Amino acid sequence: MTLKTRVAMAATLVASLCGISASATELVIATVNNGHMIEMQKLGKNFEAANPDIKLKWVTLEEGALRQRVTTDIATKGGQFDVMTIGMYETPIWGKKGWLKELKGDASYDADDILPAMKDGLSVGGKMYAAPFYGESSMLMYRKDLTDKAGIKFADRPTWDQVRDAAAKIHDPKNGVYGICLRGKPGWGDNMAFLSTMANSYGAQWFDMKWKPQLESKPWKDAVTMYVELLTKYGPPGSSANSFNEILALYNEGKCGMWIDATIAASFITDPKQSKVADKVAFAQGPYAVTQKGANWLWAWALAIPAGTKNADAAQKFINWATSKDYINLVGKTNGWAHVPTGTRKSTYANPEFQKAAVFAAAEKAAIDSANPNDSTLPKSPYVGVQFAAIPEFQAIGIAVGQQMSAALAGKTTIDAALKASQTAAEREMKKGGYYK
Structure with a gap:
C-alpha cells in the first residue's frame, strides 16, 4: 500500500468519524456582514448537524462589496454562489429576467405566516423569488x-x-x-x-x-x-x-x-x-x-437561489431552515428574544416573549404592514x-x-x-x- 493510498484512507476515516459524508454537497452562501447574518453563520452548525450531507461555505462581505459581487456573478452566469443575500430592489428585477429560481417551501415552512408586505415585495407574478431573513420599514x-x-x-x-x-x-x-x-x-x-x-x-x-x-x-x-x-x-x-x-x-x-x-x-x-x-x-x-x-419604506435582506446553481435542492433546504419559525425560535432561545431577526413573520409578533422583550414590536409591525x-x-x-x-x-x-x-x-x-x-x-x-x- 502506497503512502498516498494510506493518506487518502486516513482522510476518509477522519471524515467518517466526524460525521461528514465524503460526498457532501458544498453550499456557497454570499451574505452581508451585519449582526443578524453573522449570527446565522454561527448557528449554521445546527443546520449541518441535521443535514450531514451538506457543508456550508460562507462568503461574508460588506454591503457595497456584496451587491457588486452577486450582481456581477448573476449577470455573467458565473456560478460562484448557491445562495445569495439580496434585497427588495434586486429580487423583482432578477426574478423577471429568469435569473432566480422560484422558491418553494416544504410542508412545515408555512409561507402564509410571512408578512404580506414582505411576500409581495419579494415576488413576481405571485411567485416568490427570495425569502425574507429580516425585514424593516x-x-x-x-x-x-x-x-x-x-x-x-x-x-x-x-x-x-x-x-x-x-x-x-x-x-x-x-x-x-x-x-x-x-x-x-x-x-x-x-x-x-x-x-x-x-x-x-x-x-x-x-x-x-x-x-x-x-x-x-x-x-x-x-x-x-x-x-x-x-x-x-x-x-x-x-x-x-x-x-x-x-x-x-x-x-x-x-x-x-x-x-x-x-x-x-x-x-x-x-x-x-x-x-x-x-x-x-x-x-x-x-x-x-x-x-x-x-x-x-420597505426593505428586506432576503435569501435567493441563482438560476445557474447545480445545488438547487440543497440551497432550498438551507433557505427553508434559515427563514423558518424554528430558526427564529432558535435565536430567541440562544441569544434572547430582543435579538431575533424581525420583520418577516406574523408568528414572531404574536409571540408573548418577543412582545415583552421588544417595546417597539407593535409600531414596527404597523409600519411594515402599511407599506x-x-x-x-x-x-x-x-x-x-x-x-x-x-x-x-x-x-x-x-x-x-x-x-x-x-x-x-x-x-x-x-x-x-x-x-x-x-x-x-x-x-x-x-x-x-x-x-x-
Missing part, C-alpha cells in the same frame, strides 16, 4: 421626555408640519440636543431612501406612467424644501455627511430629539447597554403631508418599490440625485438647481435605457 423614533416637557403629543402618524413644530420646540443645541436627525449622506439607499418616502407623502413620484422623471414637480420641491429647512434649522452640524450609523451614535448619546429611519434602529436605541436614553424612547409612524401612501411596494405613490406609477423604483437604471439615478440633495443640504447649491440637475441626470439615464425618446 421606517418610523419616527422620539425622546418622550423632551416632547412631554414641551407639551407635544404625537398622533399615531403625525404630519410633517407637526414634526417641524416639535423640532423647533425641543431643539436645544446649547445643551447638546438637536430637534431632529435625518440622513444626509448621498446614496440611492442612503439619503434617497429617506427622501423618497418623504416625497411620496407630499404626492411625488419618481416617474409618471410614461416613465418621464418627475423631479422638478411641486411635490418634490415641497418635500426637499421641508427637508432642508428641518436639518439646517433644527439638525446637528454636518448633517449632509450623516447616515444611519452616525445618527445612531448621536441618538444613543441623547443628542437627537427625533429620528426617522429604519425600524431596525429601535432595537439598538432601546438597549440600555448601547443607549443612554433607552428608557425615554417612544415611536410613531412615518410622517405624511398630503398622503400616507409610501410614507415609510405597499405595488401602490406607493398618490399618482399612479409604472414601477414597483416604495423608496426606490425596481428598474436597473435606478441605482445610477438614485446616486446622482442623492449627491444633488446632499449638496443642497450643505448649501453648495440651491434646491431648484439641485432638482433641475437631478431631472437632467434622470432623463439621460431613462433615455439611454430606451424608456422614451
Whole structure:
C-alpha cells in the first residue's frame, strides 16, 4: 500500500468519524456582514448537524462589496454562489429576467405566516423569488421626555408640519440636543431612501406612467424644501455627511430629539447597554403631508437561489431552515428574544416573549404592514418599490440625485438647481435605457 493510498484512507476515516459524508454537497452562501447574518453563520452548525450531507461555505462581505459581487456573478452566469443575500430592489428585477429560481417551501415552512408586505415585495407574478431573513420599514423614533416637557403629543402618524413644530420646540443645541436627525449622506439607499418616502407623502413620484422623471414637480420641491429647512434649522452640524450609523451614535448619546429611519434602529436605541436614553424612547409612524401612501419604506435582506446553481435542492433546504419559525425560535432561545431577526413573520409578533422583550414590536409591525411596494405613490406609477423604483437604471439615478440633495443640504447649491440637475441626470439615464425618446 502506497503512502498516498494510506493518506487518502486516513482522510476518509477522519471524515467518517466526524460525521461528514465524503460526498457532501458544498453550499456557497454570499451574505452581508451585519449582526443578524453573522449570527446565522454561527448557528449554521445546527443546520449541518441535521443535514450531514451538506457543508456550508460562507462568503461574508460588506454591503457595497456584496451587491457588486452577486450582481456581477448573476449577470455573467458565473456560478460562484448557491445562495445569495439580496434585497427588495434586486429580487423583482432578477426574478423577471429568469435569473432566480422560484422558491418553494416544504410542508412545515408555512409561507402564509410571512408578512404580506414582505411576500409581495419579494415576488413576481405571485411567485416568490427570495425569502425574507429580516425585514424593516421606517418610523419616527422620539425622546418622550423632551416632547412631554414641551407639551407635544404625537398622533399615531403625525404630519410633517407637526414634526417641524416639535423640532423647533425641543431643539436645544446649547445643551447638546438637536430637534431632529435625518440622513444626509448621498446614496440611492442612503439619503434617497429617506427622501423618497418623504416625497411620496407630499404626492411625488419618481416617474409618471410614461416613465418621464418627475423631479422638478411641486411635490418634490415641497418635500426637499421641508427637508432642508428641518436639518439646517433644527439638525446637528454636518448633517449632509450623516447616515444611519452616525445618527445612531448621536441618538444613543441623547443628542437627537427625533429620528426617522429604519425600524431596525429601535432595537439598538432601546438597549440600555448601547443607549443612554433607552428608557425615554417612544415611536410613531412615518410622517405624511398630503398622503400616507409610501410614507415609510420597505426593505428586506432576503435569501435567493441563482438560476445557474447545480445545488438547487440543497440551497432550498438551507433557505427553508434559515427563514423558518424554528430558526427564529432558535435565536430567541440562544441569544434572547430582543435579538431575533424581525420583520418577516406574523408568528414572531404574536409571540408573548418577543412582545415583552421588544417595546417597539407593535409600531414596527404597523409600519411594515402599511407599506405597499405595488401602490406607493398618490399618482399612479409604472414601477414597483416604495423608496426606490425596481428598474436597473435606478441605482445610477438614485446616486446622482442623492449627491444633488446632499449638496443642497450643505448649501453648495440651491434646491431648484439641485432638482433641475437631478431631472437632467434622470432623463439621460431613462433615455439611454430606451424608456422614451
